[in-house]
Amino acid sequence: MTNTAPQSPPTLQQSLCFDNTFARLPQRFYSRVNPTPFEAPHHLVSFNPAVAALLGVDPERNDPQAWIDLISGRSLPADCEPLAMLYAGHQFGHYVPQLGDGRAILLGEVRNGQGEKYDIQLKGSGLTPYSRSGDGRAVLRSTIREYLCSEAMHGLGIPTTRALAIVGSDAEVYREQIETGAILARIAPSHVRFGSFEVFYRRQQHDAVKQLADYVIEHHYPALATHSQPYVALLEEVVQHTARLIARWQAVGFAHGVLNTDNMSILGLTLDYGPFGFMEQYQPGYICNHSDFHGRYAFDQQPGIGLWNLNQLAQALIPLMSVEQAQAALEQYEPLFVEHYLALMHAKLGLRENNDDTAQLISDLLAAMQANQVDYTRLFRALGDFDSHPQASNTILRDMFVEREAFDSWAQRYRKQLQQEQSDDASRREAMRGVNPKYILRNYMAQIAIDKAQQNDFSEVDRLLELLRDPFAEHPQMAHYAAEPPDWADQIEVSCSS
Structure with missing residues (x-):
């Protein structure tokens, strides 16, 4: 009799098709090492289904616990071959003869149904032979920053590694102070470096x-x-x-x-x-x-x-x-x-011609922005609404400049250039909104998400992830993220420990 019982969906480990080409190189290129799970309990801080899909995995068919077990290193697929890559580098201009993955482990390389291959790297997954005096760990603060920024860069169309998920822990990790540990799972076609x-x-x-x-x-x-x-x-x-x-x-x-x-x-x-x-x-x-x-x-x-x-x-x-x-x-x-x-700058200004005059127009705008301390992202987004009619006041743009006359002088030349190109305001506005983002990941936004996450509220991480996936759209319900940053934002400092 034929067995017609329904088949169980594949487990997460079964869904990942490993093809570990880097591990076929001689061992002088890496050291084989397994992740070291935190001893404290683990929890899923955030998960990016779009990146899971790149790996050929349907995230809806896998228990979140399976992702936690994988990313924490508690349950590894049989055909992954974890390793830490060897490299050196010039740090701040000085050659350091051996660096390597001191707190990251390449879990393996996954090939999806389209034949695309991605490294899965676990950042903060424990000691490796290249950890030197480090602890091999990452903290929740730094993993949230990379998780959000790598996806923000992807949303902006800039080549980047991608972020799959963050697994957090109650384990204590010391940086400049005691913080909670976390592991970031990121993917890239390769992590080979200069x-x-x-x-x-x-x-x-x-x-x-x-x-x-x-x-x-x-x-x-x-x-x-x-x-x-x-x-x-x-x-x-x-x-x-x-x-x-x-x-x-x-x-x-x-x-x-x-x-x-x-x-x-x-x-x-x-x-x-x-x-x-x-x-x-x-x-x-x-x-x-x-x-x-x-x-x-x-x-x-x-x-x-x-x-x-x-x-x-x-x-x-x-x-x-x-x-x-x-x-x-x-x-x-x-x-x-x-x-x-x-x-790119001509596109940001909605200019079709590329010559010495338009290059000077760009240079002079940047000089006026610098002198008037104008917000870079907000100015270029607002410039899409520039009214090229001779009698238009463009009040919103003028008000961004302390010296309004400086803007007026530049605007006359800009208007003349648009007229010379027979530019249509409506078409130009649409094109400029496609290259000038309304939203970027400002440090204060990341800090708010970090502060909430440290209180076990991960909602802001997910909210920002959703927003930054499409930074060119209006998102009227989240327009406050495009406002001028609060006064306290100037006090945020980030360093190599970030």
């Missing part, structure tokens, strides 16, 4: 540099495999991805805070969210990291630091190419960055 190459170049293990480059080409840049100079082409691709990434940061007003080479993705993703910040009042020299005493990673330094970091990567790849080839690849960075940044 520093992944640097460590082997500095050890004069040039065969490992080649092996890692071959791995990255095979799994992440397969079109380069048949290139006549595949390693030169790889460097060129990374240069181009990095130039476009940092141009997008600059256009949206994002400061990373710790642009060490170990925090630079070989795929051009925004990686490792610590003391980040979205600029509020326009200040080119904005320093979001309280630990960055000399302003190395200030907002206006990011484009140059991107090139400096690429130089370190190019140096590590020198065993695979000539100095002249590496230099030629690096020379692509600046013109591509400028081209992409100006294109």
Whole structure:
């Protein structure tokens, strides 16, 4: 007799299809280590079903406890192969010979039904051979910040790692004070960094540099495999991805805070969210990291630091190419960055023409914003409502400037340019609202979510996650998040411990 009994839906572990390509590399690239669960009870702080879907998992068919058990490390799928990746890096300009995943463990690589592959990395999951003097843990505060910001960046269309979930615990973790511990599950196509190459170049293990480059080409840049100079082409691709990434940061007003080479993705993703910040009042020299005493990673330094970091990567790849080839690849960075940044800024102003006059228009607006301490995000969003009629007062925009005459002078030139382009206000408004977000993750918003979460109220985390998924929409019921930040927001400081 045929058994017609209904089949049980697959468990979470059965739904995840592991394909651990990085674990097939020799062990000098990593150390095998299992997560260490907190001894205290665990709870689910927040869960991102959109990211679960990327892994090929239907989150509605899995018990939340199964996610808690997986992310905490209490119940691991049989075919995952946990490991901590080895890398080095330049931190604040100084080479550190061995870093590695000191508080993160790559649980494994999952391939979904479309053939896309994603690392699942657990951040804060315990000691690894690379923890040095650390405890291998993360705190609830820092995991909430990365969880929200990585999804905010995705919502803005900026390449980034993604956040799957946060599992919290009552376990105590000491940073500058006692805090509660948590584990962040994040995903990315790869966590290979510039520093992944640097460590082997500095050890004069040039065969490992080649092996890692071959791995990255095979799994992440397969079109380069048949290139006549595949390693030169790889460097060129990374240069181009990095130039476009940092141009997008600059256009949206994002400061990373710790642009060490170990925090630079070989795929051009925004990686490792610590003391980040979205600029509020326009200040080119904005320093979001309280630990960055000399302003190395200030907002206006990011484009140059991107090139400096690429130089370190190019140096590590020198065993695979000539100095002249590496230099030629690096020379692509600046013109591509400028081209992409100006294109983004023209779109933010709703301008179709791209010439010296429009570039000056952009520069002069930024100078006036700086002089008048105008909020960067709010100004560009409001500019979509600019009325180009000669008699229009544009009062809302004027009132953002202390020196209203400075805006009036600029507005006359802007109006003239729009008329010259025969721009239609309604069409321009729609286009500008598609590139100028109404909502960004301001530090005070994250702090409110953190404060509530520390009282076991996770509702604000989920509310912000929902809002920041679509930062360009109006969301009238949440319009207060687009208002000027409260006075106390200026007192928030974030540092490398964040």
